[in-house]
Amino acid sequence: MKQVLLHACCAVCSAYPINYLKEEGYEPIVYFYNPNIYPHEEHQRRLNELIEYSKKENFKLIIEDYSPKDFTNISIGLETEPEKGKRCEKCYFLRLHKTAEKAQELNLEYFTTTLSISPHKISKKIFQAAKEAENLCNVKFLPYDFKKRDGFKITQQIAKKNNMYRQTYCGCIFSI
Numbered sequence: 001m002k003q004v005l006l007h008a009c010c011a012v013c014s015a016y017p018i019n020y021l022k023e024e025g026y027e028p029i030v031y032f033y034n035p036n037i038y039p040h041e042e043h044q045r046r047l048n049e050l051i052e053y054s055k056k057e058n059f060k061l062i063i064e065d066y067s068p069k070d071f072t073n074i075s076i077g078l079e080t081e082p083e084k085g086k087r088c089e090k091c092y093f094l095r096l097h098k099t100a101e102k103a104q105e106l107n108l109e110y111f112t113t114t115l116s117i118s119p120h121k122i123s124k125k126i127f128q129a130a131k132e133a134e135n136l137c138n139v140k141f142l143p144y145d146f147k148k149r150d151g152f153k154i155t156q157q158i159a160k161k162n163n164m165y166r167q168t169y170c171g172c173i174f175s176i
């Protein structure tokens with residue numbers, strides 16, 4: 001089975017992409033790197049939910065330490081940008097570049113992300129950031145637009161069934 005490093009922003013957004021990738025013949029290895037999430041307690045809450053889900057669904061999970069400075073550095077001067085704007089583009093690249101680097105380090109051929117499942121995000125911009133990351137590392141991005149085919153609706157249903165914590169904002173301090 002081909003392995004793919006799946007960047008995950010939270011358990012809710014991961015549920016459908018994990019099932020989808022398995023159906024496509026991949027073994028997803030889930031990767032949690034989200035220095036954009038504020039405050040630390042919220043980061044921990046989303047992570048804990050994902051850890052619980054990984055035990056339930058028996059998938060591999062790789063966790064990076066919380067490093068909010070990574071996000072602060074890229075958001076300087078972009079604090080007042082609206083959601084879906086320039087700050088978000090940098091935020092996508094930050095997380096996807098790190099994912100591509102991790103995939104390279106693990107000798108994996110592919111990476112992808114749960115970010116495309118959100119109806120609040122423009123998949124084209126996510127794919128552009130991923131392409132940049134792909135060009136810097138020797139790994140291929142799988143451009144799955146998980147919001148298609150009712151992906152968001154289905155992932156919400158799985159989250160409800162599993163009684164998952166569902167956040168009310170994207171992640172960074174500016175999105176609260």
Ligand code: SF4
Pocket residue numbers: 036037083084087088089091092170171172173174175
């Ligand atoms: S709104 Fe979301 S995607 Fe945009 S910068 Fe904040 S955390 Fe990142």
